[in-house]
Structure formats: structure tokens, C-alpha cells
Amino acid sequence: MTEDPSSAVAPHDIIYPSTIPFLLVHLGCITAIWTGVTWPAVALCVGLYWLRMFAVTAGYHRYFSHRAFATGRIFQFLLAFLAQSSAQRSVLWWAAKHRHHHLHSDTAEDVHSPRQTGFLHSHVGWIFARHHAGFDPAKIPDFARYPELRLLHRFELAPAALLAGLCFLIAGWPGLVVGFLWSTVLVYHGTFCINSLAHVRGSRRYVTGDDSRNNLALALVTMGEGWHNNHHAYPSSARQGFRWWEIDATYYALKLLAVLGIVRALKAPPERVLRGEQRLGARIVDRTARQLAACFDALPHVPTRASLMEQAKAMFAKTPSIEDIVDRAHELLRLKSDKGPVAAF
Known part of the structure; x- marks a missing residue:
């Protein structure tokens, strides 16, 4: 089924x-x-x-x-x-x-x-x-x-x-x-x-x-x-x-x-994962960016990238993919006027 x-x-x-x-x-x-x-x-x-x-x-x-x-x-x-x-x-x-x-x-x-x-x-x-x-x-x-x-x-x-x-x-x-x-x-x-x-x-x-x-x-x-x-x-x-x-x-x-x-053969996480240094996959970047974009969804204008970065650092743990998340959130917000409010997920 x-x-x-x-x-x-x-x-x-x-x-x-x-x-x-x-x-x-x-x-x-x-x-x-x-x-x-x-x-x-x-x-x-x-x-x-x-x-x-x-x-x-x-x-x-x-x-x-x-x-x-x-x-x-x-x-x-x-x-x-x-x-x-x-x-x-x-x-x-x-x-x-x-x-x-x-x-x-x-x-x-x-x-x-x-x-x-x-x-x-x-x-x-x-x-x-x-x-x-x-x-x-x-x-x-x-x-x-x-x-x-x-x-x-x-x-x-x-x-x-x-x-x-x-x-x-x-x-x-x-x-x-x-x-x-x-x-x-x-x-x-x-x-x-x-x-x-x-x-x-x-x-x-x-x-x-x-x-x-x-x-x-x-x-x-x-x-x-x-x-x-x-x-x-x-x-x-x-x-x-x-x-x-x-x-x-x-x-x-x-x-x-x-x-x-x-x-x-017990599997263990690599050191880069333990340290939070592994880059995130596209699916996780997109989900996280949607969480970030939803925080600005009520604004009548697209926030600056600096504002998005500030909010991202406050919301999320340290990750080398923070730039990717902010870029994707910025893109989602720019498309908001055409597709309606951005869903968190």
C-alpha cells in the first residue's frame, strides 16, 4: 500500500x-x-x-x-x-x-x-x-x-x-x-x-x-x-x-x-559532523531557508540580506551552509509577491 x-x-x-x-x-x-x-x-x-x-x-x-x-x-x-x-x-x-x-x-x-x-x-x-x-x-x-x-x-x-x-x-x-x-x-x-x-x-x-x-x-x-x-x-x-x-x-x-x-560494523558520525562543520544538503538548506523566510513574511518589502543573516545567526546553530540558507531565503522572499506567503515548511 x-x-x-x-x-x-x-x-x-x-x-x-x-x-x-x-x-x-x-x-x-x-x-x-x-x-x-x-x-x-x-x-x-x-x-x-x-x-x-x-x-x-x-x-x-x-x-x-x-x-x-x-x-x-x-x-x-x-x-x-x-x-x-x-x-x-x-x-x-x-x-x-x-x-x-x-x-x-x-x-x-x-x-x-x-x-x-x-x-x-x-x-x-x-x-x-x-x-x-x-x-x-x-x-x-x-x-x-x-x-x-x-x-x-x-x-x-x-x-x-x-x-x-x-x-x-x-x-x-x-x-x-x-x-x-x-x-x-x-x-x-x-x-x-x-x-x-x-x-x-x-x-x-x-x-x-x-x-x-x-x-x-x-x-x-x-x-x-x-x-x-x-x-x-x-x-x-x-x-x-x-x-x-x-x-x-x-x-x-x-x-x-x-x-x-x-x-x-557500528557506524559513527564523522568528526566534521560532530563539530557541525559538514555542509548541508539541498533539501535541508531549503527547509531551513523557509523557516527563516517565514519570519519576514509579513513585511511589505523584501528584507536586506544583512537582516536575513542577522536573523539566521540568532535562529540557527553554527553551520558552514549559513550563506546558502540566507541566499535561498532571500530568493524565496523575492518570489513571494508572485506565489503568496512563504510556508515555513
Whole structure:
């Protein structure tokens, strides 16, 4: 199924039946009032939160979406199985959607942008849109060729169902409710916060042409994913905490797995990227220039290039492409009279 270029969702586009299981998982957490909360169940909850958060960050995201490291086919399947035990759809769907997000981050075509469709939609609402039910196989041909991953896609909830049954066998009803449901909901919203909160709150070290931000609190609860501006500056890096003090637990775990020979070829950002000295691509220059031009859109005249440069230095992190951004913004503003107001994205 090919993706609809529009990310705006009308009420009739929401697949209401598909929201029911999601809501039931949340409501099921309340049944702990009757099942009780036991220490084995709490231990399961904590353990499954971190295990599945790692599967989401290392599997869904860094491996299947960005190929930030290499591994064998057996561990690839294990990562996919563990990731899907979080009940966040299949690895093929997840990675295809995420690759689309990076191509169009915070533009009108982004599948989950707080700038475009609001915080709540970017956090969770987009998942239930009818035109997001499928995915574009052309965005993930490298992994769609594996029959075992296609099988997991076909039975995408099987890993979560098996894990839920295992939790019940280990710790009874508290194991199912506290161990499985509580940890599932926590992993849900930890993951979703990267789509929403990490594009709203935090700092920006790099010019990325979008609203991605670094957020320490999110990095701690998502094993390093909160260094989101770093990630958008160099998406294929296995390490997202670029500074020594930027805690990235997923990367530490990957380094250990590399020592054990389970993963290999962990990609790292070049020094020029770390220092913010890499020149930006045309797409990012254009997006950033539109942000800059939008600040002057209400003026009845085209601002001077000096004014644009002053504003650019105030708005954006240091980049060797600042001249290109200002030139493009100046060009956009000169065309404004013919094409109407300049859109920020």
C-alpha cells in the first residue's frame, strides 16, 4: 500500500475499531486493583520495559530503519521478534514509516509532526489513520526480502501475545497486568514521546531543517533516543549521544554485543559532523531557508540580506551552509509577491 502524501487526518479517516485494542491495553492496567501487585510482577514490568525498549531503539530504529550496524540473520530475527513484542506493529511497517519521516521531517508530508498536526496527533493519533494502515514496500526493500520478516509482518501481534502468555505463566494475573500491560504502555509512550516531545522541547545543536531537539530526560527513559537533534544530524549513527556525557544506554549495549561478536560494523558520525562543520544538503538548506523566510513574511518589502543573516545567526546553530540558507531565503522572499506567503515548511 502506497502512502498518502497528506499527513492531515480527517475524522472519517480514523480507523476506530483499531483504537479499541490500544485503549483496552491502557484500561487493562487499571485491573491491577483486583489482580494485585506482586514483586515478581513488578520485576517483570521493569525487566520487560528495558528489554523491549532496547529492542525498539536498537531494532526498530537503529537497525531496521537506519542500518546503523550489521548482524547475522538469527539475531536480526530475534531483534525483530523482541521489537514486535512491544505491540508497535511489524518491523517492516515501523521502519518504512520512519524512513518516510526522515525524508519529510516536520513538513506537510511527515507522518507525525507536532508542527503540522499538533502534539496529540504526532504522539499517537497518526497511528490510527486509515492511510497509515499499510506501508510502502519500496521504502524497505532491503528487509522486505526476508521471508521470516514478512511472516512476522503477517502475524505482527503474535510476539506480543506469546509474551503476554509467558508473563501469565510466570506470575499469574499480576504478571499479565503489571508485568506485561504496564510495561507495554510505558514502552508505548516512551517511544511516542520521541515523535512528539522530542520535536517540541529541548536544545538544538545542529541545523537539521526540522524541529528535532536533544532532551536529557527523554534520553534517560528511552535508552538514548532523546538525543534526537544529534540523530537527525547523522541518522545512520549507532551512537546518538555524541558527547561523552550524553548517556546512550542502547549504544553501550550494542558495544557489548559487538565485543561478543553478535553485532558488528557500528557506524559513527564523522568528526566534521560532530563539530557541525559538514555542509548541508539541498533539501535541508531549503527547509531551513523557509523557516527563516517565514519570519519576514509579513513585511511589505523584501528584507536586506544583512537582516536575513542577522536573523539566521540568532535562529540557527553554527553551520558552514549559513550563506546558502540566507541566499535561498532571500530568493524565496523575492518570489513571494508572485506565489503568496512563504510556508515555513
